Amino acid sequence: MTEDEVREIAGKILGLENTDTSISGVGQITSFNQLGFSGVKDRPDGWYLPNEVSFPAIILEAKSESTTIKKAHIDELLKNLTIIEKKYKKHIGILYNGFVVKIYKDGIFLREEKELKNKEYYLSLFSENKIDTQKIYNITAKINNNLHFNFGIKNLYHRMIFTACALVAKRYGSVLIKGMNYTTFHTSIHTTLAKSFEEARRQNVKLDILLEAYSSIKMNITENQTAIDNFIESVCEISDNINSDFWNGEDVMAIFFNEFNRYKGKSESGQVFTPDHITSLMYKITEVNKDDLVLDAACGSGAFLVKAMCNMIKEAGGNSTDKAKIIKKEQLFGIELDKEIYALACANMLIHKDGKTNLEQFDARSYEAKKWIKSKKITKVLMNPPFENKYGCLDIVLNVLESLEKDKTCAFIMPDNKLETNIKKAKKILNNHYLTKIIKLPNEIFSGVTSSIFIFKSGIPQDDKKIFACAILDDGLETIKNQGRQDIKNKWEEIERYWVDVIYRQSGDSSIQWLNPNENLSYKALEKPFEISEHDFKKTVLNYILFKSNINPDEFKTRIIDFVLYNNRNNINNELIEIIKSKISLDNDNLDINATEWKKFSICGENGIFKLMHPKPRKSTEYLEEGEIPFVASGAFNNGIEKYVKTDEILDKGKCITVSAIGGFAFYQDKDFIGRGGAGSAIKILYSDRLNEKNALFICTVLQKSLSKYNFTIMLSGDKLKKEYIYLPTLGNNEIDWEYMEKYIDSIYELSNLWIQKA
DNA sequence: GGAGATTCCAGGGCATGGGC
DNA sequence: GCCCATGCCCTGGAATCTCC
Incomplete structure (x- = not known):
């Protein structure tokens, strides 16, 4: 041409x-x-x-x-x-x-x-990223409160389904106007839903579940006309936003669902919604195009499917094209086990004028699911499966991978260490499928757990093929008071473009690692070099003396600050004032912490310094009677002592160091005690003949520094402690300089003691 | 086979302090 | 002065694994 x-x-x-x-x-x-x-x-x-x-x-x-x-x-x-x-x-x-x-x-x-x-x-x-998010948040909050308190719908999902049904009805021409009484309003939605399903039902018999869910929603109050009017107004507003040419409807719904989900109480835990920017990223890095057949076997409210649908239709040239109809009818597949969430997914698809997407309600681990997926000839999988083992996280992943033809791309969001901590199942997966990429997501994405995207190629054994790994540390989102995390500075678009490029080229960022599948199945955070300063030792010693003197550290701190900043002399001794004036900090001129040569020692492994012991399985609620015996648990304060109890049982011997499984907090226990054992918050006990109060405080400081990486999700177990090392001062050879440690603490101890006595 | 150790939990309780 | 979001600080029981 x-x-x-x-x-x-x-x-x-x-x-x-x-x-x-x-x-x-x-x-x-x-x-x-x-x-x-x-x-x-x-x-x-x-x-x-x-x-x-x-x-x-x-x-x-x-x-x-x-x-x-x-x-x-x-x-x-x-x-x-x-x-x-x-x-x-x-x-x-x-x-x-x-x-x-x-x-x-x-x-x-x-x-x-x-x-x-x-x-x-x-x-x-x-119109990408240009939604008036604030408005959607406000309307969502309004709807939630209205349904909760004015209609008396206690269950969050029922409130979501009720709203979603109203939106579907509005979309399909239901007339909702202020002044309608409850019965007219309720019936109008029901009739429109039933009618709109007639055609869609041919493909999705189970759409009736949505009607069923809608009909079964219980509300206590139905005569509050103002509440009905307000609800109708809010639904119309959201509906206008979804239909607006200026905004993408799917983004409006994503905000709506995510915002609604923030009101989740304890009773509704379990179901988690993937943030919109992550669904967008996954769509792009799996290189989905308009001809793909996309599956989400744990589809929740259908965020991945809606995202895929909208992007694919956009690529095909818009909603009015013939291809758009084919995409909706033949290229999107979802599975959801929970009946109510399934109803929600149906509603979400219907809101986007699509009753034809293939949604099924069954267990993604089942043979039934496998057979269904197989028959669909899926080419791309985008999923955020349930993380917990009890819901069969890796079983779902395996079942999905086994149901695909060779060389199909599948992306799953899972906890960082899911594969590593379930090594048998992981090996079973890798025997037949190839883990090509691990993309570590920012820690803040899901609360309480850190996650990564795992990308597989189905039907190709891993063998020794290396895994590309990288870490997205920042997604540009910020926490807004009362509104969760949002992209208020519009940073994500640029960040996403950068990472899509890096992940596609598999180069260009300093976080990139190439993992040997026989050694690592998660992104390896860089280990921080070991650093320790005089300040750390002073903190340990001061806290220990405060504990021994039965002084509350917070109160002590307040008194010092009161004097230094506000010259408040009421709660402070004159002698201490003199000490503070002459020495603002505890100077330790006698000994230089870097003067001796430090070397690495095993803590309690083979040839380790300590003998590791475990306390008997105990929990603090078993000890209700107050007494003199310290109950040592995993706390960071008061020398790890949770309370003092009375007991006749054989005690754990003192003159040892206790280590917490969470945070690695290490304390010297002088007296005999009983330790929390048996479960997650169990402590570990370290014994050595060489240990005394002073050198123990030195070692506690070093231990705490080295073991602080352990947390709620990765707890410190005996096995892990056996593999850990610490750095200690030596006599130049491989012998630990116990005397130096004692002297060093001694010099701090005297000064700290003086502080506290005078205070 | 049983006892003890470890892992798991898309965390939980509660004090605090800001906003109205 | 009350309400409620926030953030600090670490539960405890059950499932699962391991070892004898």
């Missing part, structure tokens, strides 16, 4: 025709001067210039099929964009030669595509 032909065809595909609201067209002789940019002689190949200058404009630059796109062509387009920029702040530049489409958003290269699409597609590039 010649340049003229390319231009003509591009004009037709883009839909560049004059309308009442815009000047639009293609041509060779029209100059910018004629288009309202007086005095500019340059001539664009195609233009879309809306009357409303705050809307985005489009400039086309066409080349013949035989032209390879060069820098000069790009410069030509960019020059034209600079011209319209005086009038239009937002603009899209398109460079097209019949084969390749280069897209420029506000003068910056966005991406290259193989197919030219209609102008709405390019205009919608500006």
Whole structure:
């Protein structure tokens, strides 16, 4: 095709025709001067210039099929964009030669595509990430409160389903107006739902579950007319937002579901919604395209499927194309076990004018599920399976992988160490499937657990093939008071573009690791080099003396601060004032912590310094009677002592160090005690003949520094402690300098003691 | 086969302090 | 002065694994 032909065809595909609201067209002789940019002689190949200058404009630059796109062509387009920029702040530049489409958003290269699409597609590039999130949050909060307190719907999912049904009904033409009484309003929604399902039901018999769920929702109050009116108003508002041309409806619903989910109470735990920006990232890094058959076998409210549907339809050229119908009907598949969540997923798909997506309600671990998935010839899997083993996290993953043909891409969000801590199941998976990539997600994505995206290729054994791993440490989102994490600074778009590129190229970021599958199945955080300072030792010693003197550290701190900052002399001794004046900190001039050579020693492994003991399985609730015996648990304060109890049983011997499984807090126990044993918060006990109060405080400081990496999710067990090492001062050879440690603490001890006595 | 050790829990309770 | 979001600080029981 010649340049003229390319231009003509591009004009037709883009839909560049004059309308009442815009000047639009293609041509060779029209100059910018004629288009309202007086005095500019340059001539664009195609233009879309809306009357409303705050809307985005489009400039086309066409080349013949035989032209390879060069820098000069790009410069030509960019020059034209600079011209319209005086009038239009937002603009899209398109460079097209019949084969390749280069897209420029506000003068910056966005991406290259193989197919030219209609102008709405390019205009919608500006509606990405431009939703008035605040508004959606407010409406969602309003709906939730209204249904909860004015209608008396106690169950969160029922409130979500009720709202979703109202939205579906609105979408399908139900008339909802203020002033309707409860019965009319309730029936109107029910009738519209039932009618709208008739066609969809042919494909999804189970859609009736939504009707069933809707009908079964119990509410205590139905006569509050103001509440009904407010609800109708809110539903109409959300509905308008979903239908708005300016915003993407799926994003509105994602915010709506995620925001609703924040009101989750204890009784509704278990179901988790994937944040919208993560579904977007997963869609992109798995390179889903408009021809893929996409599965989510734990689809929840259907976020992945809606995301895939909207992106695929956009790529296909919009909702009005024939391809869009095929995508909805034949290319999206979801499984959800929970009946009510399944209903919610159905509603979510229906809100997006789609009752045809293939949703099934069964257990993703079952043979039934496997058979169903197999029959669908799935090509891409996007999932956030339940994390807990009791719901069969890895069983679901295996079942899905086994149900696919060879070499299909599957992405699962799972806890970082899921594969490593379930090594047998992991091996079973890797025997037949290839883990290609691990993408560590920011820790804040899900509360209480850190997660990664695991990308597999089905039907190809791992063997010794290395795994690409990288870590996204920051997603740019910030916690907003009362509103969870949001992309208020619009950082994600840029961050996502960066990571999609890094993950595609498998290079370009310093976090990248290549893991040997026989050694590691999770992203390895870099170990911090061991560092310790005088300050750490002072803290240990001061806390220990405060504990021995029965002084509350917080109260002590307050008194010192009161004096130093506010000159409050009421609670402070004159002698201490003198000490503070002369020495603001505890200087320890006698000994330099770096003077001796430090070496690495096993804590309690083979040839370790200590003998490891475990306390008997005990819990503090078994000891209700108050007494003199310390009950040592995993706390960080009061020397690890939770309380003092009375007991006749044989005690754990004192003169030892206790280590907490959470946080690695290490304390010297002088007296005999009983330790919490048996379960997660159990402590470990370390014995050595060489131990005394002073050198123990030194070692406690070092232990605490080295073991602080253990936390609620990765607890310190006896086995792990046996593999741990600490650095200690030596006599230059491999012998520990016990005397030095004692002396060092001694010098701090005296001064600290003085402080406390005078206080 | 049983006892003890370890892991698991998309965390939980509660004090605090800011907002209205 | 009350309400409730926030954030600090670490539960405890059951399932599962391991060892004798």
